[in-house]
Amino acid sequence: MPIANRRRCRIHYDLDGEPGAPPLLMLRGLARSARHWSRVRPLLVDRFRLVLVDNRGVGRSDAPLGAYTTGAMADDAVAVLDDAGVDRAHVFGMSLGGMIAQQVALRHPGRVDRLILGCTTPGGRRAVRIPLRSALTLLGSVALPLDRALALTAPLVHTPAFLERDPEAVATMRAIAIEEGVRRSGVLGQIAAAALHDAFAELARIDRPTLVVTGDADRIVPPVNSEILAAAIPGARVHIMRGVGHDFATERPAETAALIAAFLLT
Secondary structure (H helix, E strand, O other): OOEEEEOOEEEEEEEEOOOOOOEEEEEOOOOOOHHHHOOOHHHHOOOOEEEEEOOOOOOOOOOOOOOOOHHHHHHHHHHHHHHHOOOOEEEEEEOHHHHHHHHHHHHOHHHEEEEEEEOOOOEOOOOOOOOHHHHHHHHHHOOOOHHHHHHHHHHHHOOHHHHHHOOHHHHHHHHHHHHHOOOHHHHHHHHHHHHHOEOHHHHHHOOOOEEEEEEOOOOOOOOHHHHHHHHHOOOOEEEEEOOOOOOHHHHOHHHHHHHHHHHHHO
């Protein structure tokens, strides 16, 4: 079980794919471990050397008490690259993972080849904040029993049409949560990191080729934030998936994998 140690915090990660393939560091969002890449992972493994991180607070990584920051979590991700012997990698982050990915590119620019930012935000006053009702639902769900929490949050993460045609998605989330356990200290620490994130003033320093992706039916991070990110990062372009919710990698894994491969390998 690969573990990177950074300042007494153990960060778990998985490696998948051929060692000689282009490295791709993948960072999931709030309360999501690397196991939540399950639908898109098999579509990428033949083309990339995947480095899949359990961010601090979730999965098999440690969940220290207190507020986290996206900067510290970016340093965790680079500690994983060090431990895995990866000098440079493409970086793909979704939601909170996209905020962490911004910080990886800003704090460790020499470690990044290309950057993909999914369903995320620059944070700060220039960003369009998460709708209040969605924010309160996510925060309140931390104290609820698992099934009640999933019933409240699944319609925020996914579109109603997707949940109707694919109820297995919620069953998978439930199974992962039961097996890994949900540590409230870790989720609260991650919520703090997302709330405190503010990279807008520095985004012009990102000089890596950047793709910004969002679903137009995202009820957590308003899609306009992707336009703000793309406008602030030199040369960045934005791709909007129609009729897709926040977790586009689960709702449209084949389209997501095709976008990733086309951007990173051409």
